[in-house]
Amino acid sequence: MYSKYPDERGRFGAFGGKFVPETLMAALNQLESDYRKYRVDPQFQAELQYLLKEYSGRETPLYFAERLTSYLGGAKIYLKREDLNHTGAHKINNTLGQGLLAKYTGKKRVIAETGAGQHGVATATVSALLGLECKVFMGEEDIARQELNVFRMRMLGAEVIPATSGTRTLKDATNEAIRHWVEHVEDTFYIIGSVVGPHPYPMIVRDFQRIIGDEVRKQMIEKEGRLPDTIIACVGGGSNAIGIFYPFLEDESVRLIGVEASGEGVDTDRHAATITKGRPGVIHGSLTMLLQDEYGQVLPAHSISAGLDYPGIGPEHAFLASSGRATYVPISDEEALEAFALLTKLEGIIPALESAHAVAQAMKMAPSLPKDHLMVINLSGRGDKDVQSILKYQGGRVQ
Amino acid sequence: MSRITERFKQLAEKGERAFIPFVTAGDPSLEDTKRIVRLLESVGADIIELGIPYSDPLADGPTIQASALRSLIQGTRLPNVFALVRQMRAEGVSVPLVLFTYVNPVIQWGTERFFQTAAEIGADGVIIPDLPAEEAEEARNAAKTYGVDLIPLVAPTSVGRIETICKQASGFIYCVSSLGVTGVRAAFAEGLPAFVQEVRKKTSLPIAVGFGVGSPEQAEEIGKYADGVIVGSALVNRVSLLAKAREIGDQEKAEKAFAEIVHFAQSLKASLR
Numbered sequence: 001m002y003s004k005y006p007d008e009r010g011r012f013g014a015f016g017g018k019f020v021p022e023t024l025m026a027a028l029n030q031l032e033s034d035y036r037k038y039r040v041d042p043q044f045q046a047e048l049q050y051l052l053k054e055y056s057g058r059e060t061p062l063y064f065a066e067r068l069t070s071y072l073g074g075a076k077i078y079l080k081r082e083d084l085n086h087t088g089a090h091k092i093n094n095t096l097g098q099g100l101l102a103k104y105t106g107k108k109r110v111i112a113e114t115g116a117g118q119h120g121v122a123t124a125t126v127s128a129l130l131g132l133e134c135k136v137f138m139g140e141e142d143i144a145r146q147e148l149n150v151f152r153m154r155m156l157g158a159e160v161i162p163a164t165s166g167t168r169t170l171k172d173a174t175n176e177a178i179r180h181w182v183e184h185v186e187d188t189f190y191i192i193g194s195v196v197g198p199h200p201y202p203m204i205v206r207d208f209q210r211i212i213g214d215e216v217r218k219q220m221i222e223k224e225g226r227l228p229d230t231i232i233a234c235v236g237g238g239s240n241a242i243g244i245f246y247p248f249l250e251d252e253s254v255r256l257i258g259v260e261a262s263g264e265g266v267d268t269d270r271h272a273a274t275i276t277k278g279r280p281g282v283i284h285g286s287l288t289m290l291l292q293d294e295y296g297q298v299l300p301a302h303s304i305s306a307g308l309d310y311p312g313i314g315p316e317h318a319f320l321a322s323s324g325r326a327t328y329v330p331i332s333d334e335e336a337l338e339a340f341a342l343l344t345k346l347e348g349i350i351p352a353l354e355s356a357h358a359v360a361q362a363m364k365m366a367p368s369l370p371k372d373h374l375m376v377i378n379l380s381g382r383g384d385k386d387v388q389s390i391l392k393y394q395g396g397r398v399q
Numbered sequence: 400m401s402r403i404t405e406r407f408k409q410l411a412e413k414g415e416r417a418f419i420p421f422v423t424a425g426d427p428s429l430e431d432t433k434r435i436v437r438l439l440e441s442v443g444a445d446i447i448e449l450g451i452p453y454s455d456p457l458a459d460g461p462t463i464q465a466s467a468l469r470s471l472i473q474g475t476r477l478p479n480v481f482a483l484v485r486q487m488r489a490e491g492v493s494v495p496l497v498l499f500t501y502v503n504p505v506i507q508w509g510t511e512r513f514f515q516t517a518a519e520i521g522a523d524g525v526i527i528p529d530l531p532a533e534e535a536e537e538a539r540n541a542a543k544t545y546g547v548d549l550i551p552l553v554a555p556t557s558v559g560r561i562e563t564i565c566k567q568a569s570g571f572i573y574c575v576s577s578l579g580v581t582g583v584r585a586a587f588a589e590g591l592p593a594f595v596q597e598v599r600k601k602t603s604l605p606i607a608v609g610f611g612v613g614s615p616e617q618a619e620e621i622g623k624y625a626d627g628v629i630v631g632s633a634l635v636n637r638v639s640l641l642a643k644a645r646e647i648g649d650q651e652k653a654e655k656a657f658a659e660i661v662h663f664a665q666s667l668k669a670s671l672r
Contacts (some may be wrong), residue, residue, distance in 0.1 A: 022557055022575070168484065280506075283455065283503070285529070292507070295476040295477045297454040
């Protein structure tokens with residue numbers, strides 16, 4: 001009953017839809033019919049599965065975090081190692097899928113938006129692999145925060161275009177990417193990086209990311225003989241979270257927990273807690289939960305993580321929150337940094353700051369849960385890209 | 400008959416085309432917008448589009464985005480724009496007024512309440528560029544209930560959708576001249592006259608062309624096959640000179656900017672007679 005969405009209008013309950021300039025409507029309708037065709041095309045699927053396995057390195061392990069488990073002294077904690085994907089994050093699952101769609105539909109140029117740079121790097125990588133011309137829109141502030149990823153994208157042959165409007169972060173990079181797409185819609189494929197945007201994007205990205213949850217399901221049954229009890233994932237737009245949640249939506253025994261960035265606190269105006277503090281509204285072509293003022297102006301979001309400071313969220317998450325199927329909780333910058341340090345020291349795994357938010361929530365919950373409680377944390381990406389900003393945050397001291 | 404329909408009818412009888420300027424409400428201030436609207440009316444603007452400033456204007460280019468930002472920084476929000484329209488009507492402004500707004504402020508105000516308010520304050524039409532036909536049912540019903548025209552956009556990529564869009568339209572059809580966002584362009588899509596012709600086959604409503612019209616020459620050219628021409632960014636460029644003058648408190652420069660706006664509007668109107 002939760003997994004049947006979106007409906008034919010692209011709605012997840014009250015959320016979703018297509019709120020875009022008329023210029024894009026034909027392209028979105030075309031994309032939907034192309035996708036429905038290639039989704040069941042054996043050649044397309046074979047090529048995608050081949051690349052996921054041989055190029056990206058799937059499947060990724062479901063790793064039992066023994067030291068973290070014993071340190072926290074409660075639930076048995078597994079990490080879904082999306083950080084071990086080629087390019088270092090789950091983003092590649094989706095860009096391989098959409099990149100192939102671009103190729104199969106004859107588009108030679110792709111564009112993308114990126115916050116932390118992981119989606120930009122994944123798109124630039126797939127563009128290099130498939131011989132596509134690539135432009136990546138990135139907020140000026142994020143370009144400064146994520147120098148390493150900017151450098152990687154340029155090496156991969158992508159043009160990184162700074163978004164200079166508004167808050168100069170992901171929100172504005174997305175605006176500029178959409179505006180660019182309006183102008184070049186006839187020969188350009190827009191590879192959206194999360195389960196956001198107008199229909200059919202939230203559906204397409206979810207379908208390409210569900211491989212995470214499908215693997216967890218199989219792996220957990222192999223290891224423990226049953227389904228997990230709790231799954232925790234961080235949520236900016238929400239693609240890694242929906243990817244791991246989606247195959248479990250009908251299994252009511254599995255608790256699904258999305259972790260939003262509460263930055264400096266939900267009682268300040270420096271956070272990105274969209275579900276906790278937002279109201280239904282339209283952003284980037286979709287009706288979803290949105291941080292906005294009384295009159296519908298979009299408010300800036302803040303998180304220490306460039307991948308989470310987005311004032312909106314995927315419409316399917318808004319739906320799962322409203323129906324109560326999934327729970328969304330806030331984690332602050334400080335808590336994420338603490339979790340980042342803990343996982344690094346205990347397990348020798350440096351997580352992305354985004355993923356550290358999920359780890360922080362596990363630290364809160366695990367100690368009071370029984371030892372046979374199976375908990376999965378989606379480790380959506382690795383933290384190399386964040387080391388520099390953490391160093392800056394700590395005033396240059398390694399703690 | 401709506402004020403917009405009536406205006407197009409009068410123009411048709413005279414063999415003229417509608418001159419439809421766009422300005423952002425509150426840029427650089429609500430007082431200045433009022434004066435600009437009065438000036439535009441006095442030089443013969445047929446319909447005036449008033450932009451409600453928005454933080455994330457997906458259909459706009461840099462000029463109008465910057466204009467919206469100036470207005471937002473001044474604190475302009477939806478109620479201020481409503482109050483401005485109400486006041487202008489009370490002071491005798493009689494030109495048809497169309498509100499140009501993104502969908503989110505409409506949803507937050509309440510879609511039905513938005514059209515009710517628009518009617519009450521004396522706005523004649525509403526344009527919502529990110530509300531395509533598929534999502535517009537509630538707005539259409541509200542527009543009908545309160546007698547406000549909901550003016551749809553048709554783009555060169557709308558092939559196969561034109562009929563549906565036109566069927567649901569009232570007031571006029573807003574034809575987007577080319578792919579892309581708002582902003583002055585050197586050239587239009589080659590097939591623009593044919594595109595307008597295509598739209599005309601599907602509707603008896605007047606057709607206005609906008610996005611990128613920056614000079615009287617371009618307006619005259621489009622006026623040969625369209626019923627109206629919408630001029631936004633090119634005019635807003637001149638308003639930005641006014642904003643600069645206000646910023647440095649230079650009254651003389653401000654007056655020059657007003658004069659420039661009037662001169663430009665006059666030349667556009669003349670090209671459509």
